[in-house]
Amino acid sequence: MLDFAIMAAALLLASLLQSVLPGIPFGDLSVKIQFLPAVALYYFRRRPWQMSLSAALWAGILIDGLSLLPFGISSFVLFACALVYLAARDLKAPLPRWSALAPGAILTVVLGFFWSAGLLFAGRLPQGFTFLGAAAAFLKASVPSAVAAALADMALSGTERMTGALEEQEESAVI
C-alpha cells in the first residue's frame, strides 16, 4: 500500500520537524509551526474521506503524544475539522498552488482555540496563560504554519504523482 507508506513517512517527517524546530515566541507563550496539521490538511483537501479521517486521527495522536496535552484532544479537533472540510469540498475543482495557505492558517488558529478550551476544561492551562495572549501567539504562528501547509501540499501531491499513488487512489476513490 503505497499511499499508506507515503502517509506514514509524511507524518514521521512532520513530527520530526515540529518537535525539533524551535517555537515562535510571543510574550509569555511560544508556539511551534504546525507541520502535522499541515500534512493532515493535504489529505482533507485532496484524498478520499477514509484517508482524510485516518490522517486526522493519527496526526492528532502524534501531536498529543509529543506534548503535555490531554490524550485525544488533537485527534478530536482534527477529526471534526476533517468532517467540515469533507462536507464542503469539491474534489473536481482545481486546486491552484498555494491555495493551502489560507486553510493552513485557519486550521492553526482553530486548533489553538480548541487546545486552550480543552486545557481549560481539564484544569491544565499553563500558568500565566490568557486567551488573548494565546490568540495573538497563534495568529503569529499561523503565518509560518500556512506556508508549511502549502509546502506540504505541493510536496505530497508531487510525491504521490511521481510514485503513482495518486493515480491508484483516483481510481479507487469512488465508493
Place this chain on the structure above:
Amino acid sequence: MNKTSKIWIFLLVLTGILMATGWAKGFFSSFAPNFVYPMENGLRFLVRGAERRISPFFNAQKILARNRDLEDEVARLRLDAVILRSISAENRELRESCNLPERVNARPVRVEPLSYGGSLGWWQTVTINKGEASGIKPGDAVVALDGLYGIVRKVYGKSSLVELITDPNMRISCELELPRDYPSVRGILHGDGWKTEGGFSFLAVSEPLRLDYMKRELGRDFPLPPRTGVVTSGLGEKIPAGIRVGWLVDSFVDSDGLYRRGRVLSAVDFAKPGPLFVLADAGGRL
C-alpha cells in the same frame, strides 16, 4: 468498494474504537515519542558529526586551548577524587556510628537533549535520549554540573520528557543556605517563563525564578547575606535535598503581607547547560 478502501476503513474504525474505549491509551501516548525518537537521535548524530568535522577549520586554536584547559581540569579532578575517597570512607564510618542514613544513593545517568518544546511549544520541556530502558522514572531530577535543570515528567522506552525549572508550572520545595545560627527558611520555587522584547521578536530570554512563601520576618530580623544560595529541600518530590538551584537576588514582602517573596538567579545557564545527568533511583541528601 475496492480492497484498498476497505483496508483504510478498517484501520480508521480500529483506531477510532481503540481511542474511544481507551484500551490502547498507553500505547498511543507513547507511540509518538517512540516513533520520532530514532529520527531525533539520528539528526543529533548527524549534527554532532558535522560540527566535529567543520569546527576544526574555523576554531583550531580555540579547540587546542580548550583541550589544554580540559586536561588541567581532569588532572585536578583526579587529585580531588583521590582526596575525597578517604573523606568519603571517614564520612561513611561516622554516619554508621551515628545511625544516619546514606547521604545519597542516586545513580547519575548521562543524557543528551534531542529537542525542545515538544509538538506545541507551550511548556518549557526538553526531550532527552534515555528512558525506561536506562532506569529513569517520572519525578527523577535532571541536573547540570551547575545545578538543577528540570524534572522528568514522562518516560518512554528510549526517551523521556523533562520539564525545565523555568517553566511557570514548575513547583519545587527549596531552602536557603543560611549560617547555622539562622532559622531554616523554606519556600516554593517556580519558574517565571520567558519574555520577548516585542511581538515580532524571535529571541526570548528566561526570566529569573521566583521563591514564594518564605518567612516574612526574613531580611528584617535576620539580614540575608548577599547572594544567598538556594538549594532543594528534599521535601515532596523525589528530588534529593541539597541540589543547587540558584542565588537569591532580592526579596520583598508580598502584597498580602503574609509571606516574603524573592527573585532567584538560576545556577544553570539554560542557553548552554553543559552535560546533563538524570539522578535515577534518588533519595537522601547530596
